[in-house]
Amino acid sequence: MRLVVVSAGLSVPSSTRLLADRLAVATVATVATAATAARASAEVEVEVEVVELRDLAVEIAHHLTSGFPGRRLAAALDAVTGADGLIVVTPVFSASYSGLFKSFFDVLERDALTGKPVLIAATGGSARHSLVLDHALRPLFAHLRAVVVPTGVYAATEDWGAEGLEGRIERAAGELARLMTGLSASVPKARPAGAETTVVPFEEQLAALRRSG
Template sequence: MRLVVVSAGLSVPSSTRLLADRLAAATAATAARASADVEVEVEVVELRDLAVEIAHHLTSGLPGRRLAAALDAVTAADGLIVVTPVFSASYSGLFKSFFDVLDRDALTGKPVLIAATGGSARHSLVLDHALRPLFAHLRAVVVPTGVYAATEDWGAEGLEGRIERAAGELAGLMTGLSARVPKARPAGAETTVVPFEEQLAALRRSG
């Protein structure tokens, strides 16, 4: 099972990458606890290293070798964690540009955990006002819990709880979504329709 992490942090070290790593570790651990047969392979895509190739792709339409490999990894992933720093109350331009060059159908039905980092808790609404609409537009399945980490959140109890909850939701989708999809009816199988009057009479007799 492949879990791909997209981190848009710019500095080294980066709080964005730190949050991404903690989310990935929690998701892999939760998936492993859920099933002994599940082995999660984690791959991290650092957008900072792809900035030049992303810009070239936007102007030429041709991805470089490393960008093409990153796009392929995201497309083939069973689950995705995306983390961006907050710039001007939204995701970074580099983060948006990467998903602009991704094939428009690449994330359809794919489980995605959204997360962001910023200097102030006031920017936490970026999750619902920017990130969630973006991935809904891309037809991804966004987990209910997003994770925002402000500077003061590091080392606080609340952040760890949000990480564990979001990771559990993503792991649940990655390991169990396909099992809950209804099986297709065999070709040629007949469907039996019971008239409403008969259903009502049966209910009256049983009651």
């Protein structure tokens, strides 16, 4: 099983990459447990690949103007297309995702993310920008026809080391893990083969209600 992490952090070290790594670790830790419980099989191995968009900025710009990806960009696009699940993390710029982040997904093949589980996350200097998850990231990946997990994770500067962030990371990772392993929140039990179905006419049901009343 392959998990691909797309990080659009620009600095080194990067809080965006740090959040991406923590989300990946939490997802890997829960995928095997979820898969084992669902399939009653041995532990599932998860291969994690990180795509650092900072290293691909020049190739992304060339692709936008020429229509042809460079070698490293082509490998990154193939990794995202072939992933069983994605974690995407961007720093906030001007109350939205970064231009580098958007440009990468602009050069992705149109149907590459159709039906693919995606965990969205972002980092910023202030908690005021947390709505970027629902106002920018979620609509973007809905447009790309990905399946976005219910919980997005935003980490402001003051969130690091504070209560609450770890819980959001664990919850979002669990949701992504369940989608990657094909679990369903509730699966109706199949009717046993040969079981009979009794149909009671409406008139009889109505008469029984009148008698009981």
